[in-house]
Amino acid sequence: MNKELELLRVFRVTAESSSFREAAVRLGTSPQGITRAIQRLEAHYGEVLFHRSTRQVRITAFGEGLLEQVRPALERFEDLWRPPGAGRQAAVSGTVRVTAPHSLGTRAVLPALERVAARHPGIALDVRLSDRVSNAVDEGIDVGIRVGFMRDSRFVARKATEMRLPVVAAPRLLKKVGLPDGIDALAGLPVTAAVDINTGRPWPWHFKAGRQWTPASPAFVADNADMEMGAVLAGLAFAQLADYMAAPHIASGKLVRVLQEQEPPAWGLYVYRPQRGPVPARVRAVFDELLAAVGSLPALR
Incomplete structure (x- = not known):
C-alpha cells in the first residue's frame, strides 16, 4: 500500500x-x-x-x-x-484572507464565513471580492474561489462543483421577439455583454464544440454579473449566465433557458489555497467551509 x-x-x-x-x-x-x-x-x-x-x-x-x-x-x-493533538495546542485564531468573484460573494462566501465565525470566533476574516485576475501569492491570499482547472504548482485546488452556462431570457422578452433558432440568430436580438475588467472588452459567449460568439452590438453592457442578470430579469435582453445565478429564476419561471442543445460542457468551480507546507487550522477551517458552500450552490442538471 x-x-x-x-x-x-x-x-x-x-x-x-x-x-x-x-x-x-x-x-x-x-x-x-x-x-x-x-x-x-x-x-x-x-x-x-x-x-x-x-x-x-x-x-x-x-x-x-x-x-x-x-x-x-x-x-x-x-x-x-497526523498524531492526535498535533497542531491543536493553540486556539484557532488569526487572519484569513479570502478572494472570490463578486457573483459568489453573497451566494457562497458569506454563508461559509458565517459558519466559520460561529465555530471559530478567534479567526479574523479579510474578504477581497474581485473579477480581476490577480496574483494570489503576492497579495497574501489564503483561500480563493475560481472558475476553471488550476495548473499553477503554487496552489492546491479542489473541485467543488460544476458550473453550466445557459443562455436565458425573460418570458416577456420571448413573447416580444421570439426564440432564437440558433447561435447566429443572437446577432439580431437584444443581448447583454459582460465586460472583462482585465481587458475592457466583452467576454465571449461559449458554446459546444469550442465555438465562441461575442456580442457586436449589445443592448446592455455591464461589468457586474448581478447587474447583467437584473437586466435579463427586467426583460431587456438575452444573456449567458452562470447556472448558480440563473437556476433559481429558471425554476420559478422568471427566466427561460434557450439554445440548450448548444451549451458548452460544464466548467469546474474550484476552491484553492497556496501550497505552503502544513496548513494552518484557521486556513483549513475556511477552505473546508468554502468547499461545502460552493458545492451547495444552485445548479442545472
Whole structure:
C-alpha cells in the first residue's frame, strides 16, 4: 500500500508542476524516477496521464479527473496519519484572507464565513471580492474561489462543483421577439455583454464544440454579473449566465433557458489555497467551509 500511495503522491506533485524536472526537484528524486512512476500509473489505469513535449508536460482530461480524486484522498490520509493533538495546542485564531468573484460573494462566501465565525470566533476574516485576475501569492491570499482547472504548482485546488452556462431570457422578452433558432440568430436580438475588467472588452459567449460568439452590438453592457442578470430579469435582453445565478429564476419561471442543445460542457468551480507546507487550522477551517458552500450552490442538471 505504501508504494501505491507514493505513486499517487508523485502524480499529484507532477500535476502541480510545469515539468517532470520540477516535480523531481520538489520530491528530491530524479526526472527518470518521476517518469517511471507516471508510466507505472498509466499502465495501471490504461490511460495516458500527461501529454509530454521537450518543453513541458500537460495533464490529460483523464489525469484531471484522477487528480480531483487523488488530492482529497491524500489530504485525508495525511490528516489521519497526523498524531492526535498535533497542531491543536493553540486556539484557532488569526487572519484569513479570502478572494472570490463578486457573483459568489453573497451566494457562497458569506454563508461559509458565517459558519466559520460561529465555530471559530478567534479567526479574523479579510474578504477581497474581485473579477480581476490577480496574483494570489503576492497579495497574501489564503483561500480563493475560481472558475476553471488550476495548473499553477503554487496552489492546491479542489473541485467543488460544476458550473453550466445557459443562455436565458425573460418570458416577456420571448413573447416580444421570439426564440432564437440558433447561435447566429443572437446577432439580431437584444443581448447583454459582460465586460472583462482585465481587458475592457466583452467576454465571449461559449458554446459546444469550442465555438465562441461575442456580442457586436449589445443592448446592455455591464461589468457586474448581478447587474447583467437584473437586466435579463427586467426583460431587456438575452444573456449567458452562470447556472448558480440563473437556476433559481429558471425554476420559478422568471427566466427561460434557450439554445440548450448548444451549451458548452460544464466548467469546474474550484476552491484553492497556496501550497505552503502544513496548513494552518484557521486556513483549513475556511477552505473546508468554502468547499461545502460552493458545492451547495444552485445548479442545472
